[in-house]
Amino acid sequence: MTNASNDNHLFRPNSYIGRTVPRPNAKRLLNGRGNYTDDTKLPRMVHVAFLRSPYAHARINKIDKNQAIKAPGVVAVVDGHDIAEVCAPWVGVLAHLEGMKSAEQHALAIEKASWEGEPVVAIVASTRALAEDALELIKVEWDILPVVTDMEAALGEDAEIIHESLGDNLAWRRTMDAGDVGASFDHAAHIIEERYISNRHTGVCPESRSIVADFNSADDQMTIYQSTQAPHMMQSLFAKHIGLDTHKVRVICNDVGGAYGIKVHAYPDEFATVALSYMLGRPVKFVADRRESFLSDIHARDHRIDTRVAVTANGEITAFEIDDWTGVGPYSAYPRTSAMEALQVLNFTGGQYRNRNYKGRATVVYQNKTPMSQYRAVGHPIVTMITEGMVDDAARAIGMDPLEIRRRNLIADDAYPTTSASGLPFEKLSHQASLDKLEKMINYAELRKDQAAARERGVYRGIGIATFIEMTNPGVASYGVGGAPITAQDGATVRLDANGNTTVAIGVTEQGQGSETIVAQCVASALGITLDSIKVITGDTDVTPYGGGTWGSRGAGIAGEAAVQAGKALRENILEVAAIMLQTDADSLDICENNVINHRDGEVRMPLSEIGRICYFRPDTLPPDFQAELVATRHYVPRQYPFAFTNGVQGCYIEVDIETGLIAFKKYCVVEDCGRVINPQLVDEQIRGGVVQGIGGALFEECRYNDRGELLNGTMSNYLLPTMTDVPDIEVAHIETPTSESELGAKGAGEAGTGAAAAAIMNAINDALSPLGGKVTQQPFTPERILSAIGKI
Amino acid sequence: MTTEKRLISLSVNGELQAKIVEPRMSLADFLRIELELTGTHVGCESGVCGACTVNINGQTARACTILAVQVEGDEVTTIEGASESGEFRDLQDAFHARNALQCGFCTPGMLMMSAELLTQNSKPCRQEIREYLSGNYCRCTGYEAIVDAVETVAQTRNARVGEQDD
Amino acid sequence: MKPAPFDYVKPASLEEALELRRRHGAESAILAGGQSLVPDFNQRLRSTETVIDINGLSALSSIEESQDMISLGAISRYREIETSALVAEHAPLLKMAIPEIGSPAIRNRGTIGGSVSMADPGAELPACLCALGANFELARAGSKRMIAAQNFFTGRYETALDNDEILTRIDVPKNRVGFRSAFHEIARRKTGYAMCGVAAHGKVTHQSVQNLKMVFFGTDDTPMLAVNTISVIEGCAINDVPPAELDAALSEDLHPSDDTHGSAKLRMHYAKVLTRRVLAQFVSAHGEE
Structure with a gap:
């Protein structure tokens, strides 16, 4: 274990750690000089459009391509059989999810289509418009098959089996039984049962999924420009399924217009695009339009959970029990699978509480809807909704204040290290300190008074509190052990150039969250240089060290630590040269603000530009047996803990209009503990943006299907995203409990806002409605559901 | 079906342009593909998200809901032009300082709308800012930083006007 | 998605526009503000052979006052109506409704004629015009007719406008005392x-x-x-x-x-x-x- 004591560079007064600095790379975006994948234009580039299944489940009897191939501008018309010759199918399972099964999935459907929107035929043409014109000339003969839509009916005896080879529609099931749940329920003062429903929603990246694949057959080189979170993972997958050596595939990820987990998956239409470039030997571009995005981007959070909680008369929670069902579409997503949400619901529920009695079951089934998988805060919004819903249920049953019941049951701040009932290891969390801070921040006592006074006037206001845990800094346990080419480690290469400036190449990627900025802050602080002398390079598999990219709130904690260690290593290398040049001991020197200085008195001895000049242009002046190394690479992966859990609490005060069922936010506060805060502004904006995505799921967003498995609202005007007038200003505060596993001490912050928002809002609505005897437990908490809960409609 | 392409001429960012286009081409695609002004982004092609907002003859408009052939003779300003002229440099600086953007995809449209708001209402309150920009989606920031940045610029501009008056 | 192909004509006079409409009929679409029509084209929810762009017809863009009514040209923009002193004085209902329509960027382009011709059942202005007892002028080559707002809307996205007609003007009775x-x-x-x-x-x-x-x-x-x-x-x-x-x-x-x-x-x-x-x-x- 390392800690701050053996290196004070990170935390000395002029360090960039803990300091708000603006993102240097944001300037080009502000000037319209971003470089998103659709901005890529290559010689001889052609465009692909996909014919997608109009049915949720249908056999493909015949595809007539004859008219389409003759249409103006058309270069190729390709179906599932054609593409299968160059792109091998995949199965989205992982070895550590024992018993999981999924069917073989192809880039283009071959025998049948299994969801509305599954790609079936690809048309390549000189423009996207001409490709779309030709799509209208394709004739497909379909046999419409019965559909499976409801998750519980999917396992019914008379259910249509989507993939006969699997025998049934069960993807995966796991149970857990810790402590003695039975005894706890037997002795409980109150047992509260409830069904919670979290409805499907999706990420809606402003920039839709986009890819340009450019296969050069002369040197067998595939260059792929892709809007992705995980370039190295995609490199491995494209190489594997097209049958190229990995070093023959280069994935370049320039600016990404939002990802949120949606762009961490391998999609059939993107495999098809790469395969088409391989077949045609020229660049092929695919940019999903908005309709395609709604039908083919990963969906998430479609869960139905029956819960039971036991509480004693004095407010001790003595058992949680859950039965979680989720329907994940017809295929498990590749390569992360579609079982992680359910796994996390099973593992994380109740994890912030002392209770040791926990029983759960998670059931993942296949159905004929768009595939589901990971989206920002995977499983956490569901976990927090049911956990904090159960805790509020318990508090109401015994007439205890919601803050008080939490105070009595949260794991105490001095109890660490410890584990949850489900066995999660917690290094150190700060539930109590966070709750105390939130209580003051939101002015809880005053709000209760205001609430009471408002009720006198017939105005219904409610306070919602949601404590949470959040998984960040995932180690190899998440995917690597399951056999997926998903690395948990990240690497940084730091290079001093001839003029004394520094270039950092790093495996993590930038989606606007500020990865490049915090990496620069880490390197600058560790090395002793100014931020303006650093350039950070991300998103190019030919250039950066091998890394996992952006997922699981890992950028700051894992890539940041790699950057720190690389910066330190380069500092040692530089000081070794400087010591020779200055004929002194390296230990007596240091680097500060781009100069080599005396460690003792801070006197400037020489600028780094002089080190660069000598090492690169006049190495003859150095001793003959000495070779300077002005490049250093370091990698980092957490080993001690499988993940670094963070914690926090969200609180909101809302008013429910009981005539319209509409909600107005009056206050929204978040206390969050992500360990060491590297850039306070960037962390706060992650929290705010995350909360607003959580508000989207809580109040507006819902992929609505009919019983034929057809998506009813797959347009930007019918799928409701939160707009500027729908969301509040959000106050954010921090407790800092650094992880001692890394020198930097940072944990992740990108998903915490999203994870608890729905729970806080649900609890606030139910607090507001409590005098009327109504309660909502189904997301999104629409006016319809609220009015229905209080008997107004 | 074949359709007749048309020659259009217009001013984009102060430069005269003459191009032959298909009638079905949107202004957004025209700017991006024909003129390589890729700062105008296409997010929904249905006028809902606001990522393609540009300025036509002094007013904001959604470039995905306008055909390129319609802007014959018009003056179009995109984010590239506004950046080069510096007409809302203070907004760009405030967005930068306040981190009022993350992925940046919505940002050109947000800036176009913010600039228009401040020409019409020099002292907007936070709610007025939120209402004026409510047709522009941002999925990253949670919006508060954008409101802060626009509010800051309004206050700074007013203070400057106040100094001139003194 | 990109629109299916179409031809585009931009008549310089109403007569020319009506002649084009007579010639192309059901195979044509009138382009006013385009804020609903173009998105429909973009998503291939609609296609047409000929787009007739009436934005060049300055006669259709005025807001004028007569003794009993104000007359709104069919291509009056939402923004022009929202900021019109005549509308504020004589038809305040329209001024109340317009801020509820779309983004300011949409209101800069969208037209009153386009809104009523689209006949979206969720749209604000058709209801306002019915409440105000407005009358619509529909022109075809060689003739014109007036129709009461309430009779113009015949179904979801359906109106009494014939395939050879163009909606040219909307007459709104002035607000009366009390x-x-x-x-x-x-x-x-x-x-x-x-x-x-x-x-x-x-x-x-x-x-x-x-x-x-x-x-x-x-x-x-x-x-x-x-x-x-x-x-x-x-x-x-x-x-x-x-x-x-x-x-x-x-x-x-x-x-x-x-x-x-x-x-x-x-x-x-x-x-x-x-x-x-x-x-x-x-x-x-x-x-x-």
């Missing part, structure tokens, strides 16, 4: 598409409301004049409209259906809530005098 307007809508999102809305206009005294036109949108296929509801309201003292009768009348007047944003039940509930808001506004407006 008349009040009210406009309310309820949307899932504050600036979003309304689940239910109402435009109301009538003569308000301290005792009662008379000559009331109360038109709902978002509930039926077309803007719906709530005749039974109006008769209940007109038949009572303004402060004493019996709620049960009001609700029963609304249930007769309106025929909402389910869609992705709300159920029929919800829309009917909202119609009741909005009716009370209109009455409350009329009462308080009168109290101010």
